[in-house]
Amino acid sequence: MILLKSRIQTVLLSLLPCLMLIGCDGCDEDIITPRGEECYNVCKGVAECQNGYCECPNQEAQLAPGFCIQNSEAINFISYDQYPGLMDTLIMSLLEEPFDLTWQNGDPRLKDGAGKMYNRDPDALSIGSSQSVITYVFPGDFTTPVDSVWIYDLFDKSNNQYSFRAGEWHCRGKTFVGRFVDRNTIKGEIFLNLCSTNGSTPMPIEIQPETRYPVTFKRWQGS
Incomplete structure (x- = not known):
């Protein structure tokens, strides 16, 4: 009986760490909280390598x-819409x-706006290479600062890393066309172009x- 009791105590003691992990009441939340990409010294963009993971230095901007x-000083618009392989959290x-x-009389119908686009998908951080990727459309009313927004290059079209793939097909062009519905909201659509294939399947x-x-x-x- 004493031997059996000793064995039971040994088994319970060996299971104690497992039981503590399962309950994890009061554990350090950093251990179980999802983190950014694992890193050694380098992270993409302004993220910094902290304790082996990429983190934003400004948590409010994460x-x-x-x-x-x-760039927290810029005018940032965010879309949380998700289309696998196309976009996920697009800035x-x-x-x-x-x-x-x-706008002045005689201005061209389109006016470039300086800015950048960047996205979580398909890469962890894909930043448009052009400084003037945003184009504003002439509103037809000089009292209205801006009406529509065109973005011709969501990503660098010269780099196939950012291609959208569908079977044998891939598209190097992604264009956004939308408009300001109010000062804080832009609604529009993305469509794909510059699509090609080396195969024989229909588009x-x-x-x-x-x-x-x-x-x-x-x-x-x-x-």
Whole structure:
């Protein structure tokens, strides 16, 4: 009986660490909280390598683990819409306030706006290479600062890393066309172009020109 009791105590003691992990009441939350990408010294963008994981130095500018607002001083619009392989948490970062623009008679119908686009998907941080990827459309009313927004290059089209793939097909072009519905909201659609294939399968419906993906941008509260 004494021997049996001793064995039971030994088994219970060996299971104690497992039971503590299962309950984990009062555990250090950092251990079980999802973190950014694992890192050694380098992270993408402004993220920093902290305790082996990429984290944003400004937690208020962290939209997802290790995915940060790159320029908190810019005018940032964020879309949380998700389309696998196309976009996931897409940022429109403008270097000037669109509603401070002054349109004059004789201005071209389209006016470039300085800014960048960056996205969590398909890469952890894909930043548009052009400084002028945003184009504003002439509103037809000189009292209205801006009406519509065109973004011709969501990502760098020269780099196939950012291609949207559908079977044998891949598309190097992603374009957003939308408009300001109010000062803080942009609604529009993304469509794919510059699509090609080395195979013989028909073009999938998800990349055909008439297929549009609804997207809504909201002004980041820090802007």
